[in-house]
Amino acid sequence: MSDKSLQEPTFLILTALAAGAQHGYGIMTDVQRISSGRVRLRAGTLYAALDRLCGDGMVEFDREEVVDARLRRYYRLTADGAERLAAEVGRMRANATVAATRLGLAGGTA
Amino acid sequence: MTAPERPQLPPEPARTAQRQLERGCRRLLALYPARHRRVHEEEMVGVLLASAHDGQRRLAPRDAADLIVGAARIWLRRAGRLRHPDGAAALALLSVLAPVLLCAEAVANSGLLGIVWVGCGGFVPPWIRLPNLVAISLLHGPGFWLLTAAGPVTLGLALCGLRRTAAFAALLLAGAGAATASPVPTGVQYASDPLVAITLCTSVVAAAALLLSDGPARGLRMFRRPAITLAGAAALTLAVLGLGACFEIQIGGHLYSALYLIGDTGVIHRSGLDAAELSAVAGIAILVVAAARSLRSAVGRRVLLLLALPALPYLLPELWRLALADPSLPQWLSPFLPLVNLISLVLFLAAALLAALVPLPPAWRLRRPRWHEEGNR
Numbered sequence: 001m002s003d004k005s006l007q008e009p010t011f012l013i014l015t016a017l018a019a020g021a022q023h024g025y026g027i028m029t030d031v032q033r034i035s036s037g038r039v040r041l042r043a044g045t046l047y048a049a050l051d052r053l054c055g056d057g058m059v060e061f062d063r064e065e066v067v068d069a070r071l072r073r074y075y076r077l078t079a080d081g082a083e084r085l086a087a088e089v090g091r092m093r094a095n096a097t098v099a100a101t102r103l104g105l106a107g108g109t110a
Numbered sequence: 111m112t113a114p115e116r117p118q119l120p121p122e123p124a125r126t127a128q129r130q131l132e133r134g135c136r137r138l139l140a141l142y143p144a145r146h147r148r149v150h151e152e153e154m155v156g157v158l159l160a161s162a163h164d165g166q167r168r169l170a171p172r173d174a175a176d177l178i179v180g181a182a183r184i185w186l187r188r189a190g191r192l193r194h195p196d197g198a199a200a201l202a203l204l205s206v207l208a209p210v211l212l213c214a215e216a217v218a219n220s221g222l223l224g225i226v227w228v229g230c231g232g233f234v235p236p237w238i239r240l241p242n243l244v245a246i247s248l249l250h251g252p253g254f255w256l257l258t259a260a261g262p263v264t265l266g267l268a269l270c271g272l273r274r275t276a277a278f279a280a281l282l283l284a285g286a287g288a289a290t291a292s293p294v295p296t297g298v299q300y301a302s303d304p305l306v307a308i309t310l311c312t313s314v315v316a317a318a319a320l321l322l323s324d325g326p327a328r329g330l331r332m333f334r335r336p337a338i339t340l341a342g343a344a345a346l347t348l349a350v351l352g353l354g355a356c357f358e359i360q361i362g363g364h365l366y367s368a369l370y371l372i373g374d375t376g377v378i379h380r381s382g383l384d385a386a387e388l389s390a391v392a393g394i395a396i397l398v399v400a401a402a403r404s405l406r407s408a409v410g411r412r413v414l415l416l417l418a419l420p421a422l423p424y425l426l427p428e429l430w431r432l433a434l435a436d437p438s439l440p441q442w443l444s445p446f447l448p449l450v451n452l453i454s455l456v457l458f459l460a461a462a463l464l465a466a467l468v469p470l471p472p473a474w475r476l477r478r479p480r481w482h483e484e485g486n487r
Contacts, residue, residue, distance in 0.1 A: 025161070043180070046157070072156060
């Protein structure tokens with residue numbers, strides 16, 4: 001598994017799918033919600049990321065349905081994807097802990 | 111798949127706007143690879159329409175730009191990991207053949223071996239004419255010798271297993287040779303000089319093959335039939351020697367026949383020329399047959415395509431020049447020659463980019479993406 005850290009949109013897509021299978025538009029809205037509106041994925045970026053994540057085996061096709069005459073394809077996180085996301089969470093947590101500790105030391109406790 | 115729900119139709123003006131927006135989306139989605147479109151086009155259209163506000167008729171510029179960038183990313187990613195093992199084999203083969211071709215070009219362009227050939231075939235021992243060879247070497251500038259050295263140096267380093275060094279040597283020697291051999295201010299005129307253009311372009315192809323392939327060692331292992339390999343090498347030698355003798359060479363802005371430099375009588379000249387022409391025709395005929403045979407395999411087709419790249423920047427300006435030589439054509443076309451040179455250069459760069467995008471890693475290194483099969487179910 002790659003040691004390279006995930007880019008934020010990728011991290012957010014995997015996070016969105018960690019709660020369960022979602023379709024493209026659902027992932028877009030969920031990512032916006034998770035990032036408190038800071039990150040807004042567009043269709044080109046989302047599907048380029050999904051193409052890569054599917055190719056890397058982190059995300060896979062789940063099912064499809066037709067709503068209002070429009071096709072919706074659902075994607076889900078794979079075991080590899082969950083493992084990669086967990087590793088990234090651990091890495092970010094460790095970094096955040098160090099940063100918080102140092103800020104605490106630098107800022108003083110008085 | 112669940113049963114389709116009955117669509118709730120919006121009012122007519124909204125439907126018209128939606129159709130217009132959908133057409134715009136599909137126009138941009140046409141930029142995506144066919145396989146991607148087959149799997150994702152409908153859902154992407156759905157997502158784009160769902161993201162649009164009521165009555166929106168056109169994609170927002172940022173959404174359009176995002177789709178274009180997304181298409182470029184997917185194309186580049188796919189090009190970078192084309193999975194067909196034939197490509198890897200073709201590149202490995204090319205990492206041997208391109209340096210050999212570089213050597214052959216240097217020999218053909220220098221005319222030196224042509225003179226030796228004519229000397230042998232035309233009854234004049236080459237050592238007798240040694241002063242002429244020295245004269246040629248003195249007349250040529252350092253750029254010529256840098257270009258000529260590119261082939262042997264690259265091939266030698268590649269066969270020693272130093273493929274990265276060989277690749278950089280090819281680029282360095284050919285680049286430095288081109289820069290010093292043809293100090294033309296426009297920067298594109300070099301495309302009309304056969305020695306500089308073809309050697310430079312072949313060195314780019316050789317460097318790309320050396321850097322991106324598994325190396326010449328794998329390429330050499332692919333020569334499984336020594337008889338065919340020997341026949342190919344003999345044909346290339348015949349063609350190169352013959353052409354080297356037939357062609358004129360350019361020294362200090364003047365054209366000289368390689369045979370002229372023999373400085374011998376007309377009888378010997380004619381005999382030598384006949385021998386040279388015969389060998390060139392025989393060699394080329396064998397090479398054409400070999401090329402036709404290699405078209406049968408995917409590896410052969412790729413190798414031929416990549417080997418043909420160096421001819422591009424030379425052929426187009428030459429064809430244009432030949433056309434201009436026809437008196438029935440209006441002479442006002444001649445100022446457009448630099449433009450033709452530029453187009454030729456752009457064509458080559460595009461083709462070189464294509465060649466650079468054929469770095470096909472061996473199939474076993476890659477995982478086939480699962481979603482393609484699943485998406486096509």
